[in-house]
Amino acid sequence: MITAVVDNTVLSNFAHVERPALLRAAFDSLVAPRAVMNELADGVRLGRVPAVDWTWLRIIDLTTEEQSKAEVFKQMLGRGEAECIALAHARKWMVLTDDRDAREAAREAGVLVSGTLGALMNLVRSENVTLDEGDTLLADMKQRGYRCPITSLKELDDEQ
Numbered sequence: 001m002i003t004a005v006v007d008n009t010v011l012s013n014f015a016h017v018e019r020p021a022l023l024r025a026a027f028d029s030l031v032a033p034r035a036v037m038n039e040l041a042d043g044v045r046l047g048r049v050p051a052v053d054w055t056w057l058r059i060i061d062l063t064t065e066e067q068s069k070a071e072v073f074k075q076m077l078g079r080g081e082a083e084c085i086a087l088a089h090a091r092k093w094m095v096l097t098d099d100r101d102a103r104e105a106a107r108e109a110g111v112l113v114s115g116t117l118g119a120l121m122n123l124v125r126s127e128n129v130t131l132d133e134g135d136t137l138l139a140d141m142k143q144r145g146y147r148c149p150i151t152s153l154k155e156l157d158d159e160q
Helices: 008-016 020-026 034-045 062-071 079-091 099-107 116-125 130-141
Strands: 001-007 029-033 059-060 094-096
Touching: 001 079, 008 020, 008 079, 008 116, 008 130, 029 034, 034 059, 034 079, 034 099, 059 079, 062 079, 079 094, 079 099, 094 116, 116 130
Parallel strands: 001 029, 001 094, 029 059
Antiparallel strands: none
């Protein structure tokens, strides 16, 4: 079972379509560092992200060693992304982010990376949603600000 450390970009996309439970269904185990949850709470407070129920999401406090590693990543990334990568690197977990710089930094650190599209494809492959439902979610996310280069999950579906 792979644990995925999720950042604010992915949480926000699922919050915008008010479907946090779908993100939970997309991965075996999800966690978030406290910095990410603070970023998300700021977004909700400022009216940028809808308030949805994330009480099921396990919040992780970084160890001293993980905090030190996060400080290195913070030189080029935001606090939430830095903590996600440091946590995933230290514990051999995957990181979920749509931030291009964070994805690049994670890959350079040897961390497996996925994001919103990966979550949507996991939901389709596990038959939690149909491909059409996944495309509808993708379109809704894009309408609410998710920047994504594809218009349909069919472009990613390697089974066609």
